[in-house]
Amino acid sequence: MLFERFEKLIDPFKEVPDEMPPNKILPFYWHYLKQVKGIFLCLLIVGFFASIIEVAFFNFLGKIVDYIQASSSPVNFFSDHRYELIWMAVVILLLRPLFFLIHDLLERQALTSNLVTLVRWQQHRYVLKQSLNFFHSDFAGTISSRIMQTGNSLRSSAISCVNAIWHVIIYIGSALFLFIEADWLLTIPLLIWLVAYVLTLIYFVPRTKQRSAISARARSKLMGCVVDSYTNITTLKLFAHTELEQDYAKKAMQEQTVAAQRSTRLVTAMSQVLCIINGLMITSTTALALWLWSNSLITIGAITLATGLVIRINNMSEWIMWVVNGVFEEFGIVQDGIRTISQPRTVQDKPNAKPLLVPQGNITFNHIYFSYDSKRPIYQDLNFSIQAGEKIGLVGPSGAGKSTLVNLLLRLYDLQGGSITIDNQNIAEVTQDSLRSQIGMVTQDTALLHRSIRENLLYGKPNATEEEMLHALRQAKADEFVLNLVDNDGGKGLDAKVGERGVKLSGGQRQRIAIARVLLKNAPILILDEATSALDSEVEAVIQESLEMLMKDKTVIAIAHRLSTIAKMDRLIVLNNSKIVETGTHQQLIKENGLYARLWQHQAGNFVGLDE
Known part of the structure; x- marks a missing residue:
């Protein structure tokens, strides 16, 4: 024609x-x-x-x-x-x-x-x-x-x-x-x-x-x-x-x-x-x-x-x-x-950037220096390492720099000095997509795309089968409410749309969809940034088993203001004013009677069943 x-x-x-x-x-x-x-x-x-x-x-x-x-x-x-x-x-x-x-x-x-x-x-x-x-x-x-x-x-x-x-x-x-x-x-x-x-x-x-x-x-x-x-x-x-x-x-x-x-x-x-x-x-x-x-x-x-x-x-x-x-x-x-x-990209792949390979999952922060603006540095010469398979908790008052560390690991911002390596590979020298494909993350403010449950889950694994998606939903204790969903256009179950930023779901439901998405992704490194803060205690207890399954055989970084959720981690790193002030297990830090112990005492009335 x-x-x-x-x-x-x-x-x-x-x-x-x-x-x-x-x-x-x-x-x-x-x-x-x-x-x-x-x-x-x-x-x-x-x-x-x-x-x-x-x-x-x-x-x-x-x-x-x-x-x-x-x-x-x-x-x-x-x-x-x-x-x-x-x-x-x-x-x-x-x-x-x-x-x-x-x-x-x-x-x-x-x-x-x-x-x-x-x-x-x-x-x-x-x-x-x-x-x-x-x-x-x-x-x-x-x-x-x-x-x-x-x-x-x-x-x-x-x-x-x-x-x-x-x-x-x-x-x-x-x-x-x-x-x-x-x-x-x-x-x-x-x-x-x-x-x-x-x-x-x-x-x-x-x-x-x-x-x-x-x-x-x-x-x-x-x-x-x-x-x-x-x-x-x-x-x-x-x-x-x-x-x-x-x-x-x-x-x-x-x-x-x-x-x-x-x-x-x-x-x-x-x-x-x-x-x-x-x-x-x-x-x-x-x-x-x-x-x-x-x-x-x-x-x-x-x-x-x-x-x-x-x-x-x-x-x-x-x-x-x-x-x-x-x-x-x-x-x-x-x-x-x-x-x-027409603004330059401030975070770009280098011309010869290679894909990141993560056979183990060791993470090292080497003398890092970072500032959002030149007047007030956030980190100056910060050093610490996370061993492959180790599960650490980042603890500290608001503004201590916990989320900034996570953003730097994901290379959402570039360092002004030092380096971050994963299995001895500088993350600044690998492709951003390959870096983020090796890291699963569940955040406090889970924002879903205004699309179907299926499309949101496929973000975790684009070629996932129907059976794999349903299995991930069962592991996240989300299968029951998902299968009963119906949207205004007649979409049902996995095909139901969740609304802008997932507003048609409750906070706990959004969080469980996010957990199912990360389960599908199955990345070797896992970040939990206030991952259960949107859940009430009953729901949190229900999916705790899913979170433990999610963390299995992975290098884990967890951030939580509710200290009970990270007290059982292998190691806790306590930050204050963007510096590491304490490190050790929950029991060790309680005995030191420092900042962590004070934070724990402030919340102690809410915790049951944890040995100090």
Whole structure:
């Protein structure tokens, strides 16, 4: 089919280097447009011929008027001019539809959807590998909206520029040529108009560009505010702050409205100036043509041609104004996207990074130095090792640096000094995917994907069978409630969707799904970060057996404020102010009567059955 042929001219998912897009506007455009430059070249060529045909209409009209005036008899009109009339009919009925069809197929079938998808896909692929800090520094809604909007604005502005180029060149160039052919004096009003038109654009365009960029930033900020409110709707309702949130959104909307109004003021002013200079062009050209005809210097056909062309140029100039305004509004959106998208990845695989191999599971922190910012170091020269198969608990007050250690082991952040090794392999020199594939983790805040239970479980093992998934659910004591789940779309059991971040499940149910997912993953290194904090004591007791099964034959790092959950670990490492202050078993640390013993005493009333 014709449509499909053109739709397949661009493969939006073709393999390209995974590199940061340029952070300057023109190189940013070229980064994507060069991948489809052949299609744009064809669009330029077809646009050239389509514009020539449009101008030919007015030339034909002038010639027909002259033929009628010069004809000796209406009876002989068709016989005298049959070849010229046949050629006009061929151009109008065959060539014009053909070129416009090709133009529309290239623009709408080849470029419109595919180019937008190409840009979005490559930007999403790049941003997806950004560091954790990148996503913590902006609204998720703002990042996603910029990716969605940037591709559309880039395509729209690029196609508009291509179409505008030929309209300006062909219409004005052809008009000058045809006016000179009739009488060179007809070019004077057009040239004066051209100078005034260019000066008008020179004055208004940079200001439109600047205000459009400000408006785009305000629009993105508003989008982020609204998405943030919806994402945290539970918190909003729990604290009964609907009015506060309304005021927050109202302020952002007012800011965006003011920015948009300042931008549209320029558009209105530019429209009025163009209306005036276009009126002067039409009036002066028509008056001059009539004066030349009255002095027998041009024909009536030339008057028809001149008047028709300047009216068309008037319409074209207004269209160009809206194109320019639209293009620079799109430029503003693209520039706003560049600020978010074209940022270097702070955590990257080295060029020759190899996959991590974990035959044993020894972990060593070697003189590590780390800081979230240069002013306040978190770790300075920290050293300790974890033996293969050893199960350690990280203990300490809030802010001691326990979760930071885990994030560094997962290489969510890079060290500023020292190294972390797994089986003598520096994690900075292996691929991030291979590193994280060897580590299973159950976190305190278990966030599930807004997909089915099955799809969430397959994150642990993409090729898991139905039997393996059900076995993992049974081990995590989650099979009973999962098999009874039904969602709003009729999905049941494993096919039931869990809602955004798993909101349709209770905290304990989410945690058990997370445990089942890690059971499926079966990685040699396991991290439990407050893994049972979302469970009540009864549920925790039920799945304790699953956790022990999960930890079997693995190197385990467990973090818990509820000390009873880690007291039976092989070794406890006590952190305070990002330093190791104590290490030993539960019984040893109690006898030392240090920080751990004090923390234990604070919680002792909650623990039963543990020997001190």
